Amino acid sequence: MTRTATDKLAATVVEVTDLGELFPGSVLKGRIGLDVRIERGSLGTGKRVRLHGLGSEEEVEILGIEMLNNPRDPNVVRILCCRPAMLSLPSGKVQGWMIAEE
Numbered sequence: 001m002t003r004t005a006t007d008k009l010a011a012t013v014v015e016v017t018d019l020g021e022l023f024p025g026s027v028l029k030g031r032i033g034l035d036v037r038i039e040r041g042s043l044g045t046g047k048r049v050r051l052h053g054l055g056s057e058e059e060v061e062i063l064g065i066e067m068l069n070n071p072r073d074p075n076v077v078r079i080l081c082c083r084p085a086m087l088s089l090p091s092g093k094v095q096g097w098m099i100a101e102e
Contacts (some may be wrong), residue, residue, distance in 0.1 A: 002034075002089035004090075005090050006081045007041060007042075008040070008041050008100070008101040008102070009038070009040070009042065009043065009047065009049060009099065009100065009101035010038075010039045010041055010098065010099075010100045010101070011036040011037060011038045011039055011041075011098065011099050011100075011102065012036065012039060012058070012097075012098055013034050013035070013036050013051070013053070013074075013094055013097035013098060013099060014035050014036065014037055014076060014093065014094065015034075015035035015079075015092065015093050015094060016032060016033070016034055016035075016082070016089050016090065016092065016094055016097075017032060017033040017034075017035070017091065018091050019031045019033050019080070020032075020083070021034060021091070021097070023087075024027050025087035028080075030082055030083050031063070031081065031082060031083065032080075032081060032082075032083050032089065033066070033078045034051075034054045034078065035068065035076050035078050035079065036076065036077060036078075036079060036099060037073070037075055037076050038075065038077070041101060042056070042063060043065050043077065043079060044059065044062065044065075045048050045055045045062055045063060045064060045065060046062065047061070047101065048060070048061050048084070048101075049061075049062065049100060049101050049102075050099065050100050050101075050102060051081075051084060051087065051097065051098075052098055052100070053085050053094075053096045053098060054096055056086070056087055057058055057087075058076070058084040058086050058087050060078070060081040060082065060084055060099075061081060061082070062081055063079075063080045063081050063082070064079070065077060065079055065080070066078040066079075066080070072082055072096050079099075080087055081089030
């Protein structure tokens with residue numbers, strides 16, 4: 001199969017949820033949920049993507065995908081990944097953060 005630049009994932013992060021804080025003592029400790037709006041490409045578990053924003057970036061692996069029931073924005077899905085070690089991500093609504101596949 002031939003790949004083109006449009007096959008590569010690009011998505012805008014709209015919200016960050018600290019799952020370890022929300023569910024303490026669970027298997028979700030150290031995990032975050034990124035609510036993303038897909039611009040192009042596709043999601044898949046095991047895919048490694050670059051999370052970048054505010055002048056910094058780090059590679060994260062998609063560990064899970066949740067389809068959210070959000071009638072205000074049905075195009076937003078949640079991806080689960082480990083909390084990046086080097087990035088300081090705020091919880092809640094965010095602007096200026098993206099994920100992209102290399």
